[in-house]
Amino acid sequence: MTNIKDLAKMAGVSVTTVSRVLNEHPYVSEKKRMAVLEAIKATNYHKNINAVHLSKGNTLLMGVVLPFTGHPYFASLLKGIARIALEHDYKLVLFQTDYLESRELDALLMLKEKQIDSLIICSRACSLATIEEHLHYGSIVLCENIKREQISTTFVNHYSVFFEALEYLYQKGHQKIGYCIGRRSGSSSKKREQAYKDFLVKYDLHFRPEYIMDNCLYVEDAEKIIKELKTMEVPPTALLVTNDQIAAGVVTCCHNEGIAIPDELAIIGFDNQPIAKMMNITTIDIPHEQMGENLFLQAVGEEISHTEVKVKLIERGTV
Amino acid sequence: MTNIKDLAKMAGVSVTTVSRVLNEHPYVSEKKRMAVLEAIKATNYHKNINAVHLSKGNTLLMGVVLPFTGHPYFASLLKGIARIALEHDYKLVLFQTDYLESRELDALLMLKEKQIDSLIICSRACSLATIEEHLHYGSIVLCENIKREQISTTFVNHYSVFFEALEYLYQKGHQKIGYCIGRRSGSSSKKREQAYKDFLVKYDLHFRPEYIMDNCLYVEDAEKIIKELKTMEVPPTALLVTNDQIAAGVVTCCHNEGIAIPDELAIIGFDNQPIAKMMNITTIDIPHEQMGENLFLQAVGEEISHTEVKVKLIERGTV
Incomplete structure (x- = not known):
């Protein structure tokens, strides 16, 4: 049985074009439409949407x-x-x-x-x-x-990206560094956590579990982050915030609370979204x-x- | 011919459940699964995914x-x-x-x-x-x-929402009010433009075409808006910004440029997104x-x- 791929081949057009002709879609050039119609005539093809979908999974x-x-x-x-x-x-x-x-x-x-x-x-x-x-x-x-x-x-490569960001903060004088993550159990997050732990070992720094802040997904989670920081006896002096919208939220909350950036708290965002540029936030450019x-x-x-x-x-x- | 809806009726379960049983989906209770299997046996039903899709359009x-x-x-x-x-x-x-x-x-x-x-x-x-x-x-x-x-x-009701926001600004002393819109040719935008013009007529205010700023879609468009304002001989004293992310951008740009809010420029955002709360932006709460x-x-x-x-x-x- 002739299928839509055969028609496309005969007519010298794409499968999409054949589909459009069969469906009387208006956006097909007259030349291509004629080529498809000729192929249909030559093969005595009967349109069967089932056949189209089931024979080869070509559903687009x-x-x-x-x-x-x-x-x-x-x-x-x-x-x-x-x-x-x-x-x-x-x-x-x-x-x-x-x-x-x-x-x-x-x-x-x-x-x-x-x-x-x-x-x-x-x-x-x-x-x-x-x-x-x-x-x-x-x-x-x-x-x-x-x-x-x-x-x-x-x-x-979340491991090396995270490690390099931590090295950058270390070279800027930070030794108490925390980070905020969306879902700690995810595979990317696990790689980041490994990088974090390896970084601490490399520079012989103390591991503080409270410096890893989980479930930070949306801009409004920034308030929670700042609240947590304020309860810590030894708060971090720098934060990696794994997306720029939350980083923007953290910057805004710090501004509201009178926490000086970067003097009291340094921040690196992730993604390089427009809001990071606008708010002058240091960030990791990731082309999502x-x-x-x-x-x-x-x-x-x-x-x-x-x-x-x-x-x-x-x-x-x-x- | 028996179809999936008939099976659902016979078994006293939903069409989704029947579909799941047919597809050996693990998340069906044993009781429901048995009821469906009995219905299948009684009707000598043969699974046919085409039939399911084509007979009633029940594709979910x-x-x-x-x-x-x-x-x-x-x-x-x-x-x-x-x-x-x-x-x-x-x-x-x-x-x-x-x-x-x-x-x-x-x-x-x-x-x-x-x-x-x-x-x-x-x-x-x-x-x-x-x-x-x-x-x-x-x-x-x-x-x-x-x-x-x-x-x-x-x-x-974009007409009345826009009209009321304009009235609010007028009562706060503003007579030179502009607005930023995503796509001026859209049907909602036309209603807003009508409200704007009716508002000007009501208070006998001068219409300045440059006060309507089109193609404002993303946060980065805020820079363009501020740039435009700065070229105007008589800039507006208040802006309606039809989404909060752009409003947040406008507030940030004003901050960067030393424009005092609300004294030099008042802003009303739209949507009541979390960023508006965080940045203390007056806005219209719309439950999208x-x-x-x-x-x-x-x-x-x-x-x-x-x-x-x-x-x-x-x-x-x-x-």
Whole structure:
């Protein structure tokens, strides 16, 4: 039986164009439309949307698994993915998981049933083994630093980035350094924690568990951070804040509370969002939108690749 | 032929539960699973994913049309939609349109082909007539202030909200008031512009076209706004800034430039986002996440309804 890919090949156009002609979509050039119609006539093709969807999984739908849509980190990734998906005529199916494994299984199930062509997992709760079981149903790409033969990845080397940021603060004279993190149990957070502990060992510094502040996700968590600092007998003199919106919140709260930056508290944000530039916050530039684009291209591409994203420290006024 | 709805009815469970049993999803209670298996046996039902999708359009996929995912207003709406979709076991198909009509037509086409059950249009470029042509394929809900018999809506009365904010500034002594808007050609923006003009007429104030600043979408646009203000011979003494992130940017830029708030420039933001509270910005509280939830419920519900969302002015330190 002729399928939509055969028609595309015969007519010398993309599958998307054939789909548009079949669906009487207005945005197809007359020349391409005629080529497709001729191919349809020649093969006596009957449009069958089931056949299109089930024969090869060519749905032009891509799944995106992410815990929260509203969080600035995931919002930036999604922005990059959505922008390039638009250019490639893909639609995105969002799986907002709240880190529930059952929601991730839903996404894997849709891949299995060919309801989506491929899957980007921005952050996961399920095991790698579970993901690997589903690889033969379609491509799955991950946004984390692991090396598997069958899984493309785009990632930041969180260990070395964190270590370098800590070294930078140390060279500026800081020995009491804390950090704020979104979800301490995540795989990236574990790498950061390892970097933190290795840094303390390297410089023979005291480990203070209260210097690691967990569950810092949104700008409003800044108030909680400042409150915690004020209860500490020996508060840190510098903080790594793993996203710029929270860093902006911390700067604002310090301003409200009369805490001098950087003299009493130095701050390094992460991401280099516009608000960091505007508020003159020292930060680590991480191109999340480009990461999203790369994840998309890996998901639609044929080859497996592992892309480490380059980041850099932007020196401004908060250190 | 027995379909999945029949099985659900027989087994006394939801369609979702039947779907989960058919797909060997682990998260179903043993009791429900047994009831479904009995119904399957009794009817000699054969799972057919096509049949499920094509017979009634019960895909548990909802389309969401929005111009940009990264914009804070749309991000908040999406956050609300995504949260309640999760509770109802719906997945979202994102149509990021960039206000291209062809992208909106893609979404309407997927509704026509039953690839999605229903569609939330957060903001549109296509005509109401085009939308109305597609209403018999599935439910379509809009996030704007129009009254049509067949289309549910959730909306803010932008005219009266804008008018009241202007009146508030007038009562505080301001007669030279400007505003910043995302997309002047949008239907909500037109209502705001009408309110602005009616306000000027009411108080016999001079209309200055430069006081309406268009294309203000992101926090970084604040720099552009301040730059423009500085070129004006008679700059406004107060600004309505139609989202809080830009308002936060404007406050920060004024701080950087030594412009005193509220003495030299008063500011009212919109949305009541956490950053507004933290920076003590007077704002209009608009519950976007709740609006998103309501849109979802309208899309899955049977009845047509028109929900006007209540907003309120939060008096803080920038007026």
